[in-house]
Amino acid sequence: MPALLVGLLLASPVYAQAPDVVHLFNGKDLSTFTTWLVDDHREDPDRVFTVVDAIDGAPAIRISGQKYGGIATREEFESYHLVVEFRWGAVTWAPRKALARDSGILVHCQGPDGNTKPDFNGPWMRSIESQIIEGGVGDFILVAGSDASGARLAPEMTATVSPDRLGQFRFDPQGAPRLFTNGQRINWSGRDVDRGSAPIGFRGVADVEGHGAEWTRLEVIVEPERITNIVNGHVVNVGTRPSLTRGRIMIQSEGAEIYFRRVDLYPLPGARRR
Incomplete structure (x- = not known):
């Protein structure tokens, strides 16, 4: 099923209630997830991750x-349509206290926890990130990490892109194909060229995400040969031929308070979970 058609179906009430939907957030607790923090690892002494009874009238994950x-x-997934709804909170932390609020969805997470650092005390895992950051929701980042033996591995993905006047690459359906790897970023199609080290509350001229405390719907359609990011109904980025095709899904904690009221996964044809 073409990615765009899947997106249209998911917008319908019937598809939204599909019987095979996996509610990764069950509205009550974090039992479908494990937690991970630098230094604290599986412990969470400061309650970075909680569930609140009501934010704008509904339960939500608070990070x-x-x-x-x-x-x-806890499980690995492949071939799915992920739908999350998020909004920012008011709190930010050093070293990003005055910078644009930042988080992200990591798909195809592989290897041991914390493997983004060679000592396995990093914050994340080798993966492909669908970025959530003010002014950059829908960017891709290729997140490198280590396997159990310590060997450094970097995911790869191709996108059709064009350079902006600063030499950064953003998704362009009419652009030229380019291979990205090892921490490189594929900017979403409308990313403000003057964004730079954006301040908290940044708003780009073409941004389609919610602003401030408004909710944003991010959809990540994960197929064996393609990953598509959709923000509030707009296709903003497409990567092809990803070197990773399955793995865990991770939601980041990265210096800004953020709420998720929906984290739903819809299996696509060929879907498997482990």
């Missing part, structure tokens, strides 16, 4: 952002 890390699914 304080105080420490770097994330919540990761």
Whole structure:
């Protein structure tokens, strides 16, 4: 099924209630996830990750952002349509206290926890990131990490892109194909060229995400040969031929308070979970 058609189906009430939907957030607790923090690892002494009874009238996952890390699914998934709805809180933390609020969804997470650092005390895992950051929701980042033996591995993905006047590459359906790897970023199609080290509350001229405390719907359609990011109904980025095709899913804690009221996974044809 073409990615765009899947997106249209998911917008319908019937598809939204599909019987095979996996509610990664069950509205009550974090039982479908494990937690991970730099230094604290599976412990969470500062309650970075909690569930609040009501934010704008509904239960939500609260990630304080105080420490770097994330919540990761206990299972691995492949071939799915992920739908999350998030909004920012008011709290930010050093060293990003005055910078644009930052988080992200890591798909195809592989290897041991914390493997983004050679000592396995990093915040994340080798993965492909669908970025959540003010002014850059829908960017891709290729997150390198280490395997159990310590060997450094970097994911790869191709995108059709064009350079902006600063030499950064953003998704362009009419652009030229280019291979990205090892921490490189594929900017979403409308990313403000003057964004730079954006301040907290940044708003680009073409941004389609919610602003401030508004909710944003991010959809990540994960297929064997393609990953598509959709923000509030707009296709903003497409990567092809990813070197990773399955893995855990992680939601980052990265210096800013953020709420998630929905984290739903819809299996696509060929879907498997482990």
